[in-house]
Amino acid sequence: MSSCIKWENKFSVGISAIDEEHKMMVALINEACDSAELMDADDATAELLQNMKAYAERHFATEEAFMQQYEYAAMATHVQKHNLFRERVAAAMNRDKHDVDPYNVFQFLRDWFHGHVLGDDKALGLYLKQNGAR
Numbered sequence: 001m002s003s004c005i006k007w008e009n010k011f012s013v014g015i016s017a018i019d020e021e022h023k024m025m026v027a028l029i030n031e032a033c034d035s036a037e038l039m040d041a042d043d044a045t046a047e048l049l050q051n052m053k054a055y056a057e058r059h060f061a062t063e064e065a066f067m068q069q070y071e072y073a074a075m076a077t078h079v080q081k082h083n084l085f086r087e088r089v090a091a092a093m094n095r096d097k098h099d100v101d102p103y104n105v106f107q108f109l110r111d112w113f114h115g116h117v118l119g120d121d122k123a124l125g126l127y128l129k130q131n132g133a134r
């Protein structure tokens, strides 16, 4: 099984509950990457989108609960980004599975993970740490 993105320390936001969930997301993205090369990639990708949607909901709930508890001023903007992800995944799930390119799904997930975690989630982690979360 190839590993298309690797967990690196630079992804750590310093809050262990969030980091653990991000590691699980890396594993799911790697499944997307692997399934892009399979014969039955359409079905594998549809199933993965389903799993990713479920896991992302759980993860966004974790982050959004932290934001609320610690009165994070940038919460609205951050939640908007989560909503955009929810919309993109839902749109891919609503399309006929034969029209969804597995490699595009992988690329989207990978780019989203890099951009969102290294930007928005890092900023959130820093704020939470400064305010006593761990």
Ligand SMILES: [Fe+2]
Residues within 6 Å of the ligand: 022, 059, 063, 117, 121
């Ligand atoms: Fe996150």
Ligand SMILES: [Fe+2]
Residues within 6 Å of the ligand: 063, 078, 082, 116, 120, 121
């Ligand atoms: Fe986030």
